[in-house]
Amino acid sequence: MVELTLNDVETILFGCAILGTGGGGDLQRGLETVRSAVRDRIILMSVDELSDDDLVACPYFVGSVSPRDVNETQRRVGSPVLESFKLLERYMGKKFSAVFPTELGGGNTAAAFEVAARSNVPVLDADPVGRAVPEVQHTSFYLLEIPMTPFTICNYLGDKVIVDEVCCDEQAEEITRAIAVVSGGKVGVTSHPLKGSVVRKSIVKGTVSLAWQVGRARQEALQKGEDPVKAIARVLDAKILFEGVADSDAVWEDKAGFTYGDMFFTGVGNFAGRKFRIWFKNENLIAWLDGQVCLTCPDLIIVLRAEDGSPVLNPHLKKKEHVFVLGVAASELWRSQRAIEIFGPRHFGFDFDAVLLKKEEGR
Template sequence: MREITADQLDDVARGAAILGTGGGGDPHIGRLLARASLGEHGPVRLTALDELPSDAAVLPVAMMGAPTVMVEKLPSVEQIGLAARTLADYLGRELTHVACAEAGGVNSLIPVAAAAQLGLPLVDGDGMGRAFPEIQMTLPTLHGVRATPMAIADEKGNRTVLDTVDNGWAERLARGATIEMGCSAMVSLYAMDGAQARESMVPATLTLCAELGRLVRSGGVAAVVDRLGGELLFTGKVVDVSRRTQAGFARGDAALSGMDGDAGSDLVLRFQNEHLVAERDGAVLASVPDLICTLDAETGEAITTESLRYGQRVAVIAAPADPRWHSAAGLELAGPRYFGYDIDPVGVPR
């Protein structure tokens, strides 16, 4: 895939929602914003990671905050490019490429809109290979790339630039600013040159999103599981959802009652924006950093944590994360113990 056009956005959004592991924001919002930008500015060119020149100026763009808030507090199209322009001005650099901070949900589509607005190519890759809830949880962090300076912009025109001592402090201070901005804001961060991007990012993410979207239309759940090299964990009906917006995150649990081959069993999903742990009858089946995704059992369409509802019939799948997440440093950054679960990570065989 060499460019993204308006007629490809539906498939990209479907695939992005899957890689979002329940989080990353509502892809429908991102699709609307991207469609508006593409309609005004035309298709966005894609650049493969291995085609990036070493001196490229790569700037990821994302939406930060609680997905439950993003559904009702929509950003303006103008806000998307504002964070990137603010950071570029602060750095005194001319941007050459836009990138995705994470794969999943709105944050695979927001960079499409930003690239169209700025007239720049978009890197076919991302910084996680999935979605995670906190700023420092990226592969660039593992490779020593600083999250700051970073720019934050809201829909009212407020802007700020943070320059922190490490990426953990970037999360803490940016989260506080985002809460004050109404629990959602646009951010631009992890400014990289081409060599750093090639080393630290996950390749071909947007191409994968588009492919997953096509597979949802043609093959449903089984085709998605096969493409991701994952496994079907559970099929059941949602019987309860406990969800709250706390400290800028959507936190909670979803309880499922088994259907078909899983009848008689129960599954609990625990999430913080994204699904973190899946427990069947009290036993952990899968956990971060691997992907845990909820799909409509019939259509294969992803269901985000903010849209889980009583009575939905869902298929819960798991898929392996980028292997770097299973390193000691990766597990310290985004393993189950970081989120407060006293368990060893339960991964999906690659």
């Protein structure tokens, strides 16, 4: 176990936002959330420290990365994700021993830290993906056929739902997304109440620590007057896919509880005169160089501002922003054939196979 200060948690969230590939929730709101929740030190716990019978759960938000604000007069709940956590505890009839993030992202990892701080439990140094993902079935548990039920949902209006059973995780995605759409675009969810014996064998370990390394590398480079993008790339064994300037603001729309869009760039430096495009569904999922697909999910496509290494979060790219695009290999679990079937380009309606980094090009 490691004791984290508020500053440590903030550094972790910056790293999570970078690994969130443009999604994973709003970083600034995530920072505000932990600043209000973390009054003392918080514990980061290794998955291997869990006992077999410890019960853990996963609190997070579901919805568009550009949700509508619920009118303050309509709000009856301060933290929908915390309320969903409490509801699932009551339903299970047992206190949770720890929480874990559903993904790495400035918003959704912050949600796990908020619930941990307010419930006085540790955060596990792990998540089911090692990046951010757009749909709730995109987890290591789904890959290994471990059900996410029962799960609970709460919105800012105070509506609460317990889902005891679903036919499949795709249906859970439809249910949570539909409730998010009628709830201002976002809902709090707590799912995957699992025993320690199950979690140890089914989660991607060490991912929060990796985010911490990334956040620290960026901070230290800025303090020393060094290149933060290169520092981040070194930690992640990343490949520089592109350097360029945005041709326009991101082109995007909210549809069915997701933020869909494209970003277009013209190259500078070693990429002068070349063109780059990224398609996102909440997260960056497909990249093209000069019209040819150069990288796809499950691998990570990360857009960083050249001047300070800060992540460009969707859909907030602005015209003429100078950026680097990094490619990072996903964890081995997420490069299996089954993982590519459920989280590759064909899942999102594209008529081509996944294009992934070679092992020597990324982690």
